[in-house]
Amino acid sequence: MSDVEKAITRVHQEEWARVVAALTRRFGDLDIAEEAAAEAFAAAVERWPGDGVPPNPGAWLTTTANRRAIDRIRRESKREDKHREARTVYDDDPPEPLGAIDDDRLRLIFTCCHPALATEARLALTLRMVGGLTVAEIARAFLVTEAAVGQRITRAKAKIKAARIPYRVPSAEDLPARVSGVLAVLYLVFNEGYLATGPDSGPLRHDLTAEAIRLTRLIRALLPDDGEVAGLLALMLLTEARRPARVSAGGELVALDEQDRGSWDAALIAEGHRLVRERLAAAAAGVAPGRYQILAAINAVHTSARDIRDTDWSQVLALYDQLVRLDPSPIVALNRAVAVAELDGPEVALAAVDRLEPRLAGYHPYHATRADLLRRLGRSQESRAAYTRAIELAGNTAETAYLTRRRDQLG
Amino acid sequence: MQYLVSVIDDKSNPGRTDRQPAISAFNERLIAEGHWVFAGGLADTTTATVVDNRGEQAVFSDGPFVESKEYLAGVWVWEAPDLDVALGLATEASRVCDRKIEVRPFL
Numbered sequence: 083m084s085d086v087e088k089a090i091t092r093v094h095q096e097e098w099a100r101v102v103a104a105l106t107r108r109f110g111d112l113d114i115a116e117e118a119a120a121e122a123f124a125a126a127v128e129r130w131p132g133d134g135v136p137p138n139p140g141a142w143l144t145t146t147a148n149r150r151a152i153d154r155i156r157r158e159s160k161r162e163d164k165h166r167e168a169r170t171v172y173d174d175d176p177p178e179p180l181g182a183i184d185d186d187r188l189r190l191i192f193t194c195c196h197p198a199l200a201t202e203a204r205l206a207l208t209l210r211m212v213g214g215l216t217v218a219e220i221a222r223a224f225l226v227t228e229a230a231v232g233q234r235i236t237r238a239k240a241k242i243k244a245a246r247i248p249y250r251v252p253s254a255e256d257l258p259a260r261v262s263g264v265l266a267v268l269y270l271v272f273n274e275g276y277l278a279t280g281p282d283s284g285p286l287r288h289d290l291t292a293e294a295i296r297l298t299r300l301i302r303a304l305l306p307d308d309g310e311v312a313g314l315l316a317l318m319l320l321t322e323a324r325r326p327a328r329v330s331a332g333g334e335l336v337a338l339d340e341q342d343r344g345s346w347d348a349a350l351i352a353e354g355h356r357l358v359r360e361r362l363a364a365a366a367a368g369v370a371p372g373r374y375q376i377l378a379a380i381n382a383v384h385t386s387a388r389d390i391r392d393t394d395w396s397q398v399l400a401l402y403d404q405l406v407r408l409d410p411s412p413i414v415a416l417n418r419a420v421a422v423a424e425l426d427g428p429e430v431a432l433a434a435v436d437r438l439e440p441r442l443a444g445y446h447p448y449h450a451t452r453a454d455l456l457r458r459l460g461r462s463q464e465s466r467a468a469y470t471r472a473i474e475l476a477g478n479t480a481e482t483a484y485l486t487r488r489r490d491q492l493g
Numbered sequence: 494m495q496y497l498v499s500v501i502d503d504k505s506n507p508g509r510t511d512r513q514p515a516i517s518a519f520n521e522r523l524i525a526e527g528h529w530v531f532a533g534g535l536a537d538t539t540t541a542t543v544v545d546n547r548g549e550q551a552v553f554s555d556g557p558f559v560e561s562k563e564y565l566a567g568v569w570v571w572e573a574p575d576l577d578v579a580l581g582l583a584t585e586a587s588r589v590c591d592r593k594i595e596v597r598p599f600l
Contacts, residue, residue, distance in 0.1 A: 196576075197580075198576060198580065244598050244600070245576045245596075245597075245598040246494050246574075246575040246576050246598065247575070247576045247577075248574075248575040248576065248577050250575075250577070252577070256577075256581075
């Protein structure tokens with residue numbers, strides 16, 4: 083890649099959301115903003131190799147995009163009435179002060195993740211408008227057709243306009259719920275990258291995990307005092323840190339107890355631990371941690387152990403107990419049982435897992451966890467049946483390979 | 494900006510029938526805050542008549558245009574600056590009516 087190409091890629095990552103957000107604010111229309119921003123970046127690709135990268139690339143892009151938007155509005159004079167009409171919808175007041183940064187990108191993120199939009203629409207819209215991914219890239223990421231992604235985005239934009247979903251940072255009262263909606267979207271993107279589904283998909287999708295981390299870092303910069311934002315970022319970093327050890331050369335998933343801990347990314351772990359310590363200090367000062375912070379703390383315990391045998395399981399269990407109080411879902415109970423197995427033995431854990439059967443019978447980790455506990459109890463035949471069920475339900479190629487090997491190792 | 498706010502009841506799991514005083518109080522508030530445009534409860538769907546005069550001759554038929562478990566029990570028209578305000582009110586309305594609420598913008 084040439085220096086100019088590198089510069090364009092970097093500027094695209096840094097400036098795309100800013101350009102779209104500023105244009106949306108100015109023109110009151112996501113459609114115009116998206117198109118004009120895309121045209122401005124296309125112009126950069128065309129002109130920068132010859133003219134050189136301008137001294138302030140962000141300003142160049144914003145100016146170019148503004149001109150393109152105005153051109154389009156002039157071209158479609160009918161549009162202009164719509165534009166004036168739409169403009170009044172948008173709140174021209176600066177967002178309520180949240181930390182040090184007042185940024186249109188926050189408005190953009192909250193609009194894209196609005197609870198009145200379907201989850202798939204929020205995902206696609208956020209990746210397009212905030213992340214700057216193309217429709218083709220989003221389609222590849224979620225294994226759906228470009229037409230389907232295009233339609234989701236078009237419909238979402240039409241709903242935002244017709245129903246007047248505001249371009250605004252929510253009020254302080256609504257903020258925690260709305261931030262949690264944004265984080266849920268980013269966590270979905272991350273998880274799809276970390277445990278990609280589908281037979282044709284690679285087991286890990288670094289493009290998706292990296293994008294989720296990049297966007298979460300952005301939210302962290304915009305909402306530096308939000309504990310759950312810090313928690314989710316830490317959780318992603320500590321999970322991503324283990325990526326190099328997670329899939330074997332043969333394409334098989336490597337479980338935590340068999341991973342080469344030396345290949346974990348020390349810089350990501352250090353950054354994740356710093357964030358967890360920051361949240362622990364806040365918790366000590368009386369701020370109750372939310373679920374992402376607790377999950378991050380659990381991952382901090384795992385990534386602190388140089389060897390699986392050094393894992394502080396009682397700490398892990400205490401954190402799961404805390405999480406169960408916050409989120410009494412059967413999935414949390416299942417993960418808690420893994421820690422119980424280490425402390426109280428597989429028999430106690432199996433009894434806890436079996437109680438979850440009515441609610442988790444279609445969830446492959448339930449069967450994989452049972453299979454492992456039954457194997458440790460020497461109940462090979464039942465273990466084999468549980469592995470088989472887990473293999474049938476699992477969607478990830480590396481995980482299927484791992485489960486198959488474990489099943490075949492049963493005597 | 495105006496929104497049609499539909500109150501949806503469920504034949505197999507109807508909402509409570511003692512909600513009228515609370516709904517009246519809520520309406521007073523909508524009026525006081527400038528959101529109220531129109532409100533009306535609807536008689537049972539079996540009292541509806543469908544008229545079709547697209548053909549040569551008008552046809553009247555008994556009953557609602559679509560039979561379903563869930564049905565429209567009443568409507569409001571609200572004035573609100575944006576969807577967040579409308580959804581905030583609808584959140585309260587759902588509790589007040591003990592029924593689901595659909596919020597849909599007018600063109």
